[in-house]
Amino acid sequence: MNQFARMAKFQHAVDRPGRPSRATSPGHRLLLAKVHLAAKELGLADDDYRGILFDETGKRSAKDCTTAELVRVVERFKARGWAQKPPKAPRPADHAAAMKARAMWVSLHHLCAIDNPSDQALEAFAKRQLKCERMQWANQGLMYRLIEALKAIAERHGWSQDMAGVRPEAVPLVLRRGLVEAILQKLRDCAFIPADWDFERVAHEFAGMRLSLILATASELDVIARVLGDQLREARGSAPEMVR
Secondary structure (H helix, E strand, C coil): CCHHHHHHHHHHHHHCCCCCCHHHCHHHHHHHHHHHHHHHHCCCCHHHHHHHHHHHHCCCCHHHCCHHHHHHHHHHHHHCCCCCCCCCCCCCCCCHHHHHHHHHHHHHHHCCCCCCCCHHHHHHHHHHHHCCCCHHHCCHHHHHHHHHHHHHHHHHCCCCCCCCCCCHHHHHHHHHHHHHHHHHHHHHHCCCCCCCCCHHHHHHHHHCCCCCCCCCCHHHHHHHHHHHHHHHHHHCCCCCCCCC
């Protein structure tokens, strides 16, 4: 079989029904899109763009190029300084249950109950609980599973989630007070602070704030929780407990 016959046979195999042809394969389409994107981002005039195409492939249009030719064109653009931008990070979930989960996740980090407070770490944890790739796409009726899992971690680390008898409008403040008290107890347990130090003493010593636990606002309690969380991680030698 001569060379031209072999090429014809190969092309027939590539283009036969049921198998994507070179021009419609995902890889070829991706390269074609890269060529057009690179030319645009480099600010090339049409004549310059087509000149590069012709230099690399002998063709004046990218749609007529083979996959190998498109690769050469992309490499030529890279040599001129083009670098493909990484994809944007997905927008964080913004529904009410996700925002509650995120607030709890950060609070658990202050409590040294979880190591990584990032959205990415929360998404990975949520994926295991919800069996869904992202919280934004989760069935809202199942988000309670994630919240309950976070509450269970909090309870294991001494942060009570029992709000029975608490007025709904008071729940955010009561939870914050409970978080601060749980962190304080951990600091006492590891002998980082004396056993008789109370909220007022640690608020003054570590945050320079003169506050009482019962009168502190939500934002003030958030500051204290963050500051005390930093102290707790320092006390534990920057090796907080992992989620379990």
